Amino acid sequence: MVRARSEERRAEILRAALEVIAERGYRGATLGSVAERVGLTQQGLLHYFPTKEALLVAVLQERDRWDTSGGRDRENWRLDLLESLVEYNAMRPGIVQTFSALLGESVTDEHPAREFFTERYGQVRSSMADVLRLEFGERLPSGLTPERAAPLLTAVLDGLQYQWLLDPSAVDMPDAFRDFLRLLRGDDSRP
């Protein structure tokens, strides 16, 4: 019973941490503000996560678990699933903001999330290549190999997120992503 309550608390804390990181980034986030959001003192929070970095690691791990659960294994993705993922993200600015902020911070030296993102982007590119191979075979209509198109696909996803976060009214993220897919498919029908 206590155990269950504890797990529940941890989940609450992680959700609060996600919010605070979205609002202020990891460096700008404080243990106190996360604690406050779940009705704890800062020291009470440290009972669950011994250091600030441990909390960040838990947030990243949860993201990984979420990403790779519920038939969302990256092996099984297809292009149209990616399309709906983008649509889904467009309805969840909070999550997108959290991880865009973390990605941005992580390129600075010795950032605790740097290794996580480095490794993760390697995996993402290779998943994207798989997706593309599944869809197009060894050559896309443009002549590109899946391995060469994968970084572009990944870049578009991230880059659109930043533009959309800065000004949601200026960029329709799902539409823009569909435009990119049209590019990949070599489809020249007029939108």
Add this chain to the structure above:
Amino acid sequence: MVRARSEERRAEILRAALEVIAERGYRGATLGSVAERVGLTQQGLLHYFPTKEALLVAVLQERDRWDTSGGRDRENWRLDLLESLVEYNAMRPGIVQTFSALLGESVTDEHPAREFFTERYGQVRSSMADVLRLEFGERLPSGLTPERAAPLLTAVLDGLQYQWLLDPSAVDMPDAFRDFLRLLRGDDSRP
């Protein structure tokens, strides 16, 4: 003479600030560490820039001045100039890191650079649309209008930078960008 020395100092400080922001982001950067790098005390630095935010603003303004100087006016860009810009960036990880870190941070609430980037991306998209129109006219080979392709072009530039910063050995930024241009051109020659 004193005036000249002062301007010189300001330039040194801005360069140091650029470095420190690249290493730790804006929030992680401290006035003390910037000051140390130019051989000043933190309070000595505040003589030139009255607040930390003023220093950031100056850094961003300098970036703007640099961007739009020396025939680099965004009006005059062409696609092959963009290509060499990417090559140029690939030799300057420091600068790229500074502005990628700032862009990432800027999506958080009330970040002092948020407005700057929001406005700037609006301008960038419109410049990119101009470049594309100059190159392709009203329709790209894919059928996209310049306005719809511009966010994608912008996204690819930024997204590739993040991947490259995280793992320079994993992504050849100039090559990948050329791949994207091939996509835009609808060129299906095998690379």
Add this chain to the structure above:
DNA sequence: ACCCACTTACCTGTAGATCGGTAGGTGACG
């Protein structure tokens, strides 16, 4: 049913740093 040893889930208090910024100099130079 009850006591006891132990754990869990917090809290108060605070050490120890650091940070941005203010106030008020001082010396060199024009």
Add this chain to the structure above:
DNA sequence: CGTCACCTACCGATCTACAGGTAAGTGGGT
């Protein structure tokens, strides 16, 4: 003599983290 370019000396606010306490369980033996 006045202004510029700094410096020393602080201040108040945070922030992370550690120490140590306490109240409320939890489980086993009797």
